[in-house]
Amino acid sequence: MDGLRFGDYTGSVSALSKPSRTAALVADLTGAQRAAVEHGDGPLLVLAGPGSGKTRVITRRAAYLAGTVTTAAHVLAITFTNKAAREMQERIAALDVEAGMTVCTFHAWCARLLRTHSRQAGIAPHFTVLDRDDRRRLVKSAIESAGLSPTHLPVAAVERAIGDAKCEMQTPEAYRASRPGWQEQTCGHVYAEYEKLRVRMEALDFDDLLVSAARLLTEAEQVRGRLEDRYRYVLIDEYQDTNLAQYVIARLLTRDRQNVCATGDPDQSIYGWRGANIRNILTFEKDYPTARVVCLEDNYRSTKRILRVADALIARNCQRKEKSLRTGNAEGPAVVVVECETAEEEAAWVAREIRTLRDQEERGGEVAVFYRVNSLSRAMEDALRKEGLAYQIARGVAFYERREIKDVLAYLRVLVNPADDLSLLRIINTPPRGIGGTTVDRLVNLAREREQPLARLITEEDVLRALGRPAAAVQRFDCLLKELAEALTLAAPRALEYVLSYSGLRALFGRTENMEDAAAGNLDELVSAATLFQHDHPDARLVDWLEYAALVSDVDTVREGAGRVTLMTLHAAKGLEFDTVFIVGMEDGLLPLRRDEEDASDVEEERRLCFVGMTRARRRLVLSRARYRMARGAAIRTVRSGFLDELPRAELEWSCLEDSAPRAGRSAEEQASAERFADWSVGRLVRHPLHGLGQVLALDGGPRSWRAAVLFRDGSRRAFILEHAPLELVAFDEVGD
């Protein structure tokens, strides 16, 4: 990520003697970078601004430690993303470090720890890892189980509450004790139920991995001590994004030796809403009084102009460590700000601009478009397609979220962990085998009553008898599971194949011939992935692969370059860099994002998010906004983002695009819409398939999206969008009836 101008060291160092080898590790570094790499024992904090060569410093330091004061096996490097872990691994390997260093994500490390110390942690060694979808379903089930209704109590809110509680390492009891509010009490109650169900099915969600690991380290001093002896040097990347559990883990792992190296940038802390505590990095020096602090302020990525603009913005934040950004790079062109009329025009303008760039000699280099919320991608996609530009979207959900993939994995999960009710429910009638909703409901209720896993329940004689006719199908399903258990003796790829063919899933997804239905292909891809995994980890068992599949679901879809425009949210942009960056939707309420006035949203974090986006740009930065944006079917007038006003005018090239003249495509559309609803007027009678006859009380919204308020015979008043509502105008001569 640090650009080539930095002079990548590519030669082989293996032939050199040890001292010159370590000398080579720092030969091309700046003073500050070198200081960080060569720092010996004791805590070290590396505050690394954007584009300052942070990754380079960490990898060099890891290699340096392994080659001087210790060996690779004693070094632990922790990242947040799989992508970062992989990159670090590759770069360290390229530095010719002996094998045996542990480089992985927090979650993977915790999962491994909990499996190897499952007894001390009080957890089943074959525990299931719950992904986000699993958690949502389990929360729903917990709500029902608590005697409440998911329609009354928003699942998302409870999910958030549980997430918040876990990030703060609070048990349901602690959560309720700390929050007296009525709603929080209810959430706490569901949380308790959730935990009960989760424990019963021998599963851990993502947060549990961290929390349980932190608890284990807290409570089992022997384990903690052994780990500290094993991992004598701990490096933690993106320290500004650590939450309480991660913080506890880091502290406990380095309690005696204090050999912790934290790297990060408080100005790039953008996951506060997920429990990350920026104070962890801000108070590092208090936590480790002997800490040495190294600041990397030289930027090797962006132009002077871009840095001055980004710096002016971030300087508005109060909660931060002052830090300047400097670069020896060129001055560069002005940062461009564009105000358009509508979101469509904004997108079209950006697309045209990219086209122009592409027609130039350097073709604009790598180009990215960032936005605050995913919903803004649609307009951009349409515009890019119209302009004939290839693009790629970094979407959060990927391969492992697909239905067919989750289905096979569910089979394997049930085999590995029969208590996994969630997975069992997923496959009990997939492929269809005559076990309908009513039967499933009955089983679920019984399971709830008896506090028994479904897999066991369906083997009970009395249950089968009570089930009546569908009992045969249920029994057949149970037999199938027993047959499939054979797969447990196989390596992951074989196990997959086995389950795919014997469960009938292969047949189910193989015959769907919809052209865009890539299900069969996806399954093949999954088998390939498993094969690859088995190749890389010859000793891995099926559990290990399942864990990998749960934790690695972020198969980074974003590939470098390829001449395609990259679309992503600002959050996804962290750690990346592009020659040209567009940030669209620079509007109040969108960036900074706010849903209702004075919600708890943290403007400083929003500013950091904007800062992260801006500092991804190497040469060109463009910020845009629309004066009108569609929200819930209607065009809403927007207010431009306050962040734009915080930028130094002298560095900007500001243009306000008026309603662009030629809009042939649209006017035709508009005309059609106008014609279609020309007969509509206030007072006319209409018929609705459900509500019957009614009278139009009001019409508004304009030619682009007509809306009508209708009073029905039963006295109810309803609003409709004409384009979509199944409303029919009643002819005048029909009124007689």
Next chain:
DNA sequence: AATATTCCCGTTTTT
């Protein structure tokens, strides 16, 4: 039990 409507509700999401 599977398909067709209508209704409901909209942040960000490393693992």
Next chain:
DNA sequence: CGGGAATATT
């Protein structure tokens, strides 16, 4: 406007 879930329909 659009997806997803709850409900209505055959």
